Amino acid sequence: MINHKETDIAVIGAGAAGLSAGAACASEGVRTLIIDREPLPGGVLLQCIHNGFGLHYFKEELTGPEFAGRMEEKARQAGAEFLMDHTVMEIRNQEDKKELVLYSAEDGVTLVHAKAVIFAAGCRERNRGNLGIPGDRVAGIFTAGLAQRLLNMDGFLPGKKAVIVGSGDIGLIMARRLSWCGIKVETVVEILPHPSGLSRNIAQCLDDFNIPLRLATAVTKIGGSDRVEYVRIAPLVNGEPDLSREETIECDTVLFSVGLIPETELIRNCGVTINPVTNGAVADGNMMTSVPGIFSCGNVLHVHDLVDFVAEESELCAKKAVQYIKGRIKGGSQIPTEAVKNLGYVIPNSALCETTRFYMRPRILCPKAVLTVRNGEEIIYQKNVLHVKPAEMITAELSGEKLQNLPEDAKLSFELEPVEVKS
Amino acid sequence: MKIHQKICISCPAGCHLEIKENGDGTFDISGNTCPRGKTYAINEMTDPRRVVTAVVATDSAVTPYLPVKTDAPLPFGSIQTLLKKIYAFKLELPAKSGMLLIENIDNTGVNLILTRGSEK
Numbered sequence: 001m002i003n004h005k006e007t008d009i010a011v012i013g014a015g016a017a018g019l020s021a022g023a024a025c026a027s028e029g030v031r032t033l034i035i036d037r038e039p040l041p042g043g044v045l046l047q048c049i050h051n052g053f054g055l056h057y058f059k060e061e062l063t064g065p066e067f068a069g070r071m072e073e074k075a076r077q078a079g080a081e082f083l084m085d086h087t088v089m090e091i092r093n094q095e096d097k098k099e100l101v102l103y104s105a106e107d108g109v110t111l112v113h114a115k116a117v118i119f120a121a122g123c124r125e126r127n128r129g130n131l132g133i134p135g136d137r138v139a140g141i142f143t144a145g146l147a148q149r150l151l152n153m154d155g156f157l158p159g160k161k162a163v164i165v166g167s168g169d170i171g172l173i174m175a176r177r178l179s180w181c182g183i184k185v186e187t188v189v190e191i192l193p194h195p196s197g198l199s200r201n202i203a204q205c206l207d208d209f210n211i212p213l214r215l216a217t218a219v220t221k222i223g224g225s226d227r228v229e230y231v232r233i234a235p236l237v238n239g240e241p242d243l244s245r246e247e248t249i250e251c252d253t254v255l256f257s258v259g260l261i262p263e264t265e266l267i268r269n270c271g272v273t274i275n276p277v278t279n280g281a282v283a284d285g286n287m288m289t290s291v292p293g294i295f296s297c298g299n300v301l302h303v304h305d306l307v308d309f310v311a312e313e314s315e316l317c318a319k320k321a322v323q324y325i326k327g328r329i330k331g332g333s334q335i336p337t338e339a340v341k342n343l344g345y346v347i348p349n350s351a352l353c354e355t356t357r358f359y360m361r362p363r364i365l366c367p368k369a370v371l372t373v374r375n376g377e378e379i380i381y382q383k384n385v386l387h388v389k390p391a392e393m394i395t396a397e398l399s400g401e402k403l404q405n406l407p408e409d410a411k412l413s414f415e416l417e418p419v420e421v422k423s
Numbered sequence: 424m425k426i427h428q429k430i431c432i433s434c435p436a437g438c439h440l441e442i443k444e445n446g447d448g449t450f451d452i453s454g455n456t457c458p459r460g461k462t463y464a465i466n467e468m469t470d471p472r473r474v475v476t477a478v479v480a481t482d483s484a485v486t487p488y489l490p491v492k493t494d495a496p497l498p499f500g501s502i503q504t505l506l507k508k509i510y511a512f513k514l515e516l517p518a519k520s521g522m523l524l525i526e527n528i529d530n531t532g533v534n535l536i537l538t539r540g541s542e543k
């Protein structure tokens with residue numbers, strides 16, 4: 001038997017992005033269905049039991065589960081409907097609607113018909129396989145997020161002595177979490193010459209526990225017979241590990257915190273254009289993908305370091321999706337955007353002639369920089385940015401007035417120029 | 424005069440603070456973007472504290488662990504005492520988010536509260 005369901009907007013994913021988008025859609029009075037394969041809404045927030053969420057959005061410092069709880073409450077009060085324990089297997093782009101194929105162990109197959117889809121399916125973690133680190137295939141190797149989930153939701157202690165590979169925020173947070181559980185974290189090894197996580201996490205997760213951070217260092221081998229017994233590391237010289245300075249660190253656990261990749265298979269299969277830099281969809285000024293009626297936000301669009309930005313972006317996405325189903329979305333040409341200097345990318349990939357907030361990822365590390373937005377030679381916007389680092393997203397809001405006055409063939413180029421600081 | 428470098432952890436901006444210790448118990452602080460940075464710097468020098476988060480075991484097979492936090496930063500010296508108490512704790516369900524689990528930890532006035540509830 002196949003079940004059928006009708007809705008105006010189907011939201012795929014009940015993480016921070018899906019909950020915020022769902023709450024915003026429902027509060028505008030459209031029928032909203034939030035679908036997630038997990039039994040509980042919240043996504044990755046449920047395993048992020050540490051505090052540091054929501055300072056901008058709720059004006060309060062919350063833990064991940066508290067942030068999720070509030071967003072869920074908001075979505076339920078607004079009237080959004082939840083369909084948990086259902087995995088979306090396919091999105092079909094039909095003439096006047098989208099058809100989602102859902103599977104659940106309990107109910108079998110369900111077909112959902114929606115006028116628009118908000119794709120908020122989050123990320124998966126990069127793992128050792130993606131990095132090609134040599135060594136033995138032994139037990140005791142986890143991605144940091146998986147270890148976080150096992151520890152914080154199932155109470156499972158992964159080992160006694162750990163080495164963390166990669167200095168992303170998840171790895172740093174896990175270093176503190178393991179230390180508080182009595183697990184000794186020997187070191188955090190980072191291949192880049194600078195940490196990938198937020199400075200506050202270096203301070204409160206490593207410095208507080210005297211955990212050394214080894215920058216510009218590579219893992220040369222993971223060894224052991226059944227379980228991990230040691231990790232070998234070597235400093236990088238001209239991009240190559242200097243084996244004469246190789247060191248062996250004894251441990252029984254290795255966590256990989258080497259980044260997240262947007263989980264975009266579903267929309268790729270339905271023809272959505274993917275941005276090779278973000279690995280998420282190409283999104284226009286309406287937060288719409290290249291397939292009309294499919295919108296995207298949150299970590300599946302680009303990896304966010306702050307949930308507050310996820311919420312903000314998702315609410316905008318919801319507003320646009322509602323306009324779309326009401327036939328009020330602004331069509332016509334948009335102003336393309338591009339990241340030209342020291343920036344990895346700019347989202348959205350094109351802008352409407354209305355006040356727009358742009359999100360961009362710096363590629364450099366410096367105390368101070370100037371962000372400039374130009375159309376050709378003409379400077380349209382400029383601002384100073386302090387403590388620039390790839391770990392922290394930069395945002396810039398351009399007023400509708402400025403964007404309206406641009407010529408028809410305009411193009412917005414975003415560049416970041418480091419500034420010398422006198423000390 | 425001693426100079427300390429600290430990173431403010433009060434918000435994600437993570438300002439780089441420079442703390443000059445004047446030797447008479449006072450400090451000169453620079454590098455903070457907002458007043459909270461100053462408060463943080465002085466606390467770090469005199470009475471460092473952290474919010475502690477962890478999980479407690481429950482009596483349920485469906486939700487074996489639930490997350491907890493201190494409702495205010497806890498002095499460093501009390502963190503280990505608290506962790507021991509947390510690991511010995513067994514929570515009966517149902518329980519609601521925000522529920523008080525341990526009151527006035529080590530006479531610090533700081534409490535441990537539940538950050539996610541569960542029916543079963």
Ligand SMILES: Cc1cc2nc3c(=O)[nH]c(=O)nc-3n(C[C@H](O)[C@H](O)[C@H](O)COP(=O)(O)OP(=O)(O)OC[C@H]3O[C@@H](n4cnc5c(N)ncnc54)[C@H](O)[C@@H]3O)c2cc1C
Nearest residue numbers: 013015016017036037043044052088121122298299306307
């Ligand atoms: C470890 C860690 C620490 C962080 N620390 C902080 C912090 O201190 N402060 C802060 O502000 N931010 C932090 N962040 C960032 C922020 O929490 C995330 O960016 C945000 O929660 C991502 O939300 P999301 O909804 O985009 O993705 P997710 O939370 O991943 O949600 C995606 C949801 O989609 C569901 N899904 C995926 N595919 C399907 C499918 N096919 N069918 C059905 N459902 C599907 C998943 O089950 C999941 O529930 C942290 C992130 C991580 C990972």
Ligand code: SF4
Nearest residue numbers: 431434437438457460
């Ligand atoms: S000084 Fe203020 S802005 Fe800077 S990190 Fe601390 S709280 Fe945030």
